[in-house]
Amino acid sequence: MTAPNPRILPYGEAAIAEGAAIIAAGGCVATPTETVYGLAADATNAEAVAGIYAAKGRPSFNPLIVHVADRRAAEAIAMFDRDARALADAFWPGPLTMVLPLRPDAPIAGLVTAGLSTVAIRVPQHRAMQALLAATGKPLAAPSANASGTLSPTRAAHVAASLAGRIPLIIDDGATNGGIESTIVALGGEPRLLRPGPVAAADIEREIGRWLGGAGEAIEAPGQLASHYAPRKPLRLNATAAQDGEWLIGFGAVAGDDSLSNTGDVTQAAARLFDALHRADAGDRAAIAVAPVPEEGVGIAINDRLRRAATR
Numbered sequence: 001m002t003a004p005n006p007r008i009l010p011y012g013e014a015a016i017a018e019g020a021a022i023i024a025a026g027g028c029v030a031t032p033t034e035t036v037y038g039l040a041a042d043a044t045n046a047e048a049v050a051g052i053y054a055a056k057g058r059p060s061f062n063p064l065i066v067h068v069a070d071r072r073a074a075e076a077i078a079m080f081d082r083d084a085r086a087l088a089d090a091f092w093p094g095p096l097t098m099v100l101p102l103r104p105d106a107p108i109a110g111l112v113t114a115g116l117s118t119v120a121i122r123v124p125q126h127r128a129m130q131a132l133l134a135a136t137g138k139p140l141a142a143p144s145a146n147a148s149g150t151l152s153p154t155r156a157a158h159v160a161a162s163l164a165g166r167i168p169l170i171i172d173d174g175a176t177n178g179g180i181e182s183t184i185v186a187l188g189g190e191p192r193l194l195r196p197g198p199v200a201a202a203d204i205e206r207e208i209g210r211w212l213g214g215a216g217e218a219i220e221a222p223g224q225l226a227s228h229y230a231p232r233k234p235l236r237l238n239a240t241a242a243q244d245g246e247w248l249i250g251f252g253a254v255a256g257d258d259s260l261s262n263t264g265d266v267t268q269a270a271a272r273l274f275d276a277l278h279r280a281d282a283g284d285r286a287a288i289a290v291a292p293v294p295e296e297g298v299g300i301a302i303n304d305r306l307r308r309a310a311t312r
C-alpha cells in the first residue's frame with residue numbers, strides 16, 4: 001500500500017487538533033518553526049521517533065532535537081548549569097539549541113539521543129510549534145522536515161516535495177521567517193559551538209562571559225557532516241557572474257537571476273537562502289552559483305550552510 005501524499009492544512013485550530021491526534025497516535029507531523037519546518041513526533045514514544053527516522057531516511061546515529069514549551073519542561077529532561085540558565089533566559093523561546101546532560105529519569109526515548117548521555121533541547125518561538133506542544137502536552141522530537149542530506153525546508157511546498165507519500169500532514173503557516181536552523185551550543189563542560197545559526201556566537205559569549213570553543217571531535221553534532229543541506233546540482237560559491245548553464249543567486253551588488261537580498265541584508269538573506277536554493281535546484285539550468293555573502297552576523301551561518309551545500 002502506498003501512503004497518501006501529505007495533506008496540507010493551513011495553521012489554525014483544526015490543523016493543530018488533527019496534528020495533535022496524529023502525534024498522540026504515534027505518528028509524525030510537519031510543522032513550521034521560526035527556523036525551518038520540522039517533522040515532529042512524541043519524544044517519549046520510541047516507535048513514534050523511529051517513524052521520524054524512517055520518513056527522513058536518516059542514519060540512526062544522528063540524534064534529534066527535543067522541543068519543549070518552556071524552560072520548566074526543559075529542566076525535567078536536561079540538567080541545567082549556570083551557563084544554560086543564562087542562555088535560556090536570554091534566548092528562549094527562540095532559535096538556540098543547547099546540548100546538555102540528559103537527566104537519568106528523563107522520559108525521552110533512547111532513540112532521540114541515539115543513545116548519547118546528552119540531549120539537544122530548545123524552546124521554539126513559532127506559534128504553530130508552540131500550539132502543537134500545548135495540544136499534545138508532550139516533548140516533541142523534531143529534525144528538519146526533509147529527506148536526510150537534502151536542503152532544509154522553509155515552506156510547506158518544500159516539505160511536500162521532499163517527503164511525498166511518507167508523512168500524513170503538513171501544517172502550513174507560510175515561509176519561516178528565520179530560514180536557517182537553530183544555533184547549537186554544547187554546555188555542561190567547556191562551552192562549544194556545534195552549529196552556527198541565527199543566535200550569534202558573540203552574543204552567547206557575552207551572556208556566559210566566556211569564549212566558545214569550536215566543534216572538536218568527529219561527529220559530535222553528526223548533522224555537521226561535511227556534505228549536508230545539499231542541492232542535487234553542482235554549486236559554485238563566491239561567484240560574481242554566471243558561467244555557462246549556471247543559475248546565479250545574487251547578493252547585494254551582484255544581481256544574479258535571483259537575489260538573497262538586493263540591499264545586502266544578511267538577515268533577509270538567511271530567510272531566503274533555502275528557498276532560493278530549492279528554486280535553483282528545481283529550475284532548468286544545470287548548475288548553481290551563489291554570490292559572496294559577508295562573514296558577519298548570521299552571514300557566518302549562511303556561509304556554513306553554503307560550504308556544506310557545495311561539498312559532494
Ligand code: TXA
Nearest residue numbers: 035038063118119120143144181182220221222223224
Ligand atoms: O532549527 C532547528 O534546529 C530545526 C528545527 C526543526 O527545530 N531542527 C533541526 O534539526 O535542524 P536537525 O535534526 O536537522 O539537526 C539537529 C542537529 C544535528 O546536527 C544533530 O547531530 C545535532 O543536532 N544533535 C542532536 N542531539 C545532539 C547531541 N546530543 N549531541 C550533539 N549533537 C546533537
Ligand code: MG
Nearest residue numbers: 143144152223
Ligand atoms: Mg536537518
